[in-house]
Amino acid sequence: MTREIHITGNVTPVFFEIDKPKDSLWVKIETEEKQPMTIALFNPAGIFCGNVTPGIGSFIREIYISRNICTLTGLKHELQGGRYSLFILFGESLEEESYSVILSVETDVTKHYASHYCQQEKDNENMSFETLNNREERYYKGDFHGHTIFSDGHNNMEEAAEILSSQKMDFMAFTEHNGIAFGESPSTCLLIPSMELTLPIGHMNIHGIKSDKALYELLCALTAEAGLMEEQTNVSYDDIWRGALAFFRDKSNLSLNHMFLTPWEFCKEDCDLTGLNTIEVICDPTYPDSPSANDKAVAFMDFLWNKGQRLYGIGGSDSHNRKEELYENSKEPSIYGDPATYVFCRGLSVDNLINGMKRGNCYTARYVELDISIGQGRYLPGDEITGTEEIEYRVTVHNVIKPMYGVFLLNGGIVKKEALEEGSEMIYCINPKEDWWLRFGIYDIEGHAICYVNPVYRGCIQQNLKTDYKLLMEEFCEQYDKRNFV
Structure with a gap:
């Protein structure tokens, strides 16, 4: 036929x-x-x-x-x-x-x-998201945004697996545009079944999708609600976006992608940000316009925290290229794991990674890796500080290969800044009585973000941001024009 x-x-x-x-x-x-x-x-x-x-x-x-x-x-x-x-x-x-x-x-x-076009397993029963692939308690390295030939990437699965191995990745989320390649099984790391919801109003990564709860089940439900016709339905992109937020929010991580990167920026003006879990703060930094867009995303996160909205930052390479391909005027390849996101898990599993992201127990970085000790190891990034004693926040920075600065920010303002060298240690102690949030970040000499650690906080009351998104962005942009980190 x-x-x-x-x-x-x-x-x-x-x-x-x-x-x-x-x-x-x-x-x-x-x-x-x-x-x-x-x-x-x-x-x-x-x-x-x-x-x-x-x-x-x-x-x-x-x-x-x-x-x-x-x-x-x-x-x-x-x-x-x-x-x-x-x-x-x-x-x-x-x-x-x-x-x-x-x-x-x-x-x-x-x-x-x-x-590389076929599933390698004998069957494709739903993988167990609870299965531990490693029992260690530690930060696991991975990438929450990347593409293969299944959508518009250039690497097949065999080529992708080689890159993941060379990058020493513990996990990877291939986020193809509105689709999932079932049965992908790179032997080098844990794969998180994921997808990039790609619509004219914006792009959202959905991490942790089981084959019995895919986007298409949502489409089927929405078209039924709209009154299914043989050739046409009136389902809008807003319907799909809102439906996806409700459909996946319980079990998956919902992350807003490259929200300030033209022409793929987020432009849904009536968005309820409380439906999201994370925002991609560092995305494909080798793409020409990405560094400035990433800086703006990082600043937007600080703006949201000062508004009482607790969203957490993650990273994604958004890599489409083979390892030898470079964007015009770029000296570095766009490659899986640049940036990497490090998620603290008590054992490596899909569920533990999803829950670690949603709690903010992670940081995103290019080049460097961190040893983080908050309150002598009692707290992780993203945690609420429940005690009343002074908290020591200690960070040791490894793999410093170029000039960069470490910064502590308290309620969005810089309280400490130091030039970093290999093995540099930065410490900040805090015990104010009022509500506060504190985060650590690293910037290069041009002021571009290369590391974002999710805040810890005490007493901040989380608010539901159902404010007019357009007005919210106008307020943020006015403030952002006056900012200067480094």
């Missing part, structure tokens, strides 16, 4: 019927449009069984499920006959009246693929 489909809305449902396959199901989507779109496949029982992103990237535009082979785009399941459903999510504003794709469906055909 071959059929042309016209996309005229944000979410377009499509249906086709097949007889029960004996061995395999093959679904292919072809398009000449260079636009981000994701196609999700449901079987007649409403079970999600695959996704493909045909508008971007170099990955195959096919879902193939058989007894012996399953592409990274598919989920093995008992093949059924009957009415299958496709949901097409268009990830950008519709500039044309319609875009077209060609749908091809075949059953009981034999297909052969390169190993």
